Amino acid sequence: MNLNNKELTISIAMCTYNGADYLQEQLGSIMGQTCLPDELVICDDESTDTTLDILDKFSKSVPFQVKIYANKKRLGSTKNFEKAINLCKGDIIFLSDQDDVWVPYKLESITKLFLKRPEVDYIFSDAIVADEKLFPLGYTMWEIVLFTKYQRRLFKKGCQLEILLKYNIVTGATMAIRQNLKDFILPIPEMWVHDEWIALVASAMERKGDFVEDSLIKYRQHSTQLIGGKRLNLIEQLEKAINTKSDFYYNRTKNFKNLLKYLLLNSSSKRTIKLFEDKIIHLQARSWIHNHSRWKRFGKIVGEFISGRYHRFSNGWKSIIKDSFL
DSSP states (O other): OEETTEEOOEEEEEEESSOTTTHHHHHHHHHTOSSOOSEEEEEEOOOOSSHHHHHHHHHTSSSSEEEEEEOSSOOOHHHHHHHHHHHOOSSEEEEEOSSOEEOTTHHHHHHHHHHHOTTEEEEEEEEEEEOTTOOEEEEEHHHHHTOOHHHHHHHHTTOHHHHHTTOOOOOGGGOEEEGGGHHHHOSOOTTSOHHHHHHHHHHHTTOEEEEEEEEEEEEEOOTTOSSOOOOOOHHHHHHHHHHOOHHHHHHHHHHHHHHHHHHHHTTOOHHHHHHHHHHHHHHHHHHHHTTSOHHHHHHHHHHHHHHTHHHHHSOTHHHHHHHHHO
16 A cells, blocks of 8 residues: 555454354454555354355455465364464454444555554554444444543553553454554453453554544444444443452453563563552452452452552443442
8 A cells, every 4th residue: 555655554353253244344344445455365263054165155256365264173263363464464454353343444544644643552443333234323432442532632641551441342353453552461361351452562662552532343233243333221231240250350450460461571661560460459359349248348349449459440430339239
């Protein structure tokens, strides 16, 4: 791709698994981009439907390189994305799910921003949340993950790690990374979702992130997707809160401890290490709270409130009320 007389090669890392129902629409939206990729790398995780047939037919009809890798053993979503990213050769690597649809200027918009900001290593955008037939549901992913205008201003001012330790704001299907970021983010541990790991590790290693304000994809909601973007009503939020057990916080604690070990081995700053240590303390506290009766929780909840960790790493008063009464 040539923009402003500068060359950047573009790869797309796509993962597929039994995606025949929606795959053709996503492939069509890639073919319909205002600027085409140099390569599309697809790792299929042992599909048993017609996914591979669709991919093979598509590969023969487009003017760019399509590389299809059929896994001989199921890797799961995280490891499959790790493989696809690792196989990409382009200067910029766009991540792609199999069931969304991209707006025509997605590749062009994000690549222009990479050209404009050479110090930036990852970029993401908002996404229109849509139903199975791609009818917009009236809200976007940033509304769901609470990436507000205020949070966006903080992110631009350099507080990206603080925001990422509180909210998982980056949807992988909207994300693109520079080739050199692979040295920092790979391999991706199986217990992590790939997009959260990439954004957290990149930011913790002081690699800058940025975002495009536009919604550059339609993020399709359907019954078989791994991670959705449904906006919950009050009853559904309450049910989710009730069903969040101590195991959730225990597993999150374990994940962040492993990530902290990785950062210590890779010489992260003292400030970054302290942020992760405080995050782990907070997760451990919430795990303890959910393992004890309500009357025993009070002291721990007060301690976390006084420390400010509820507001730095959780959802403030909402999390305090949840831990106190549910």
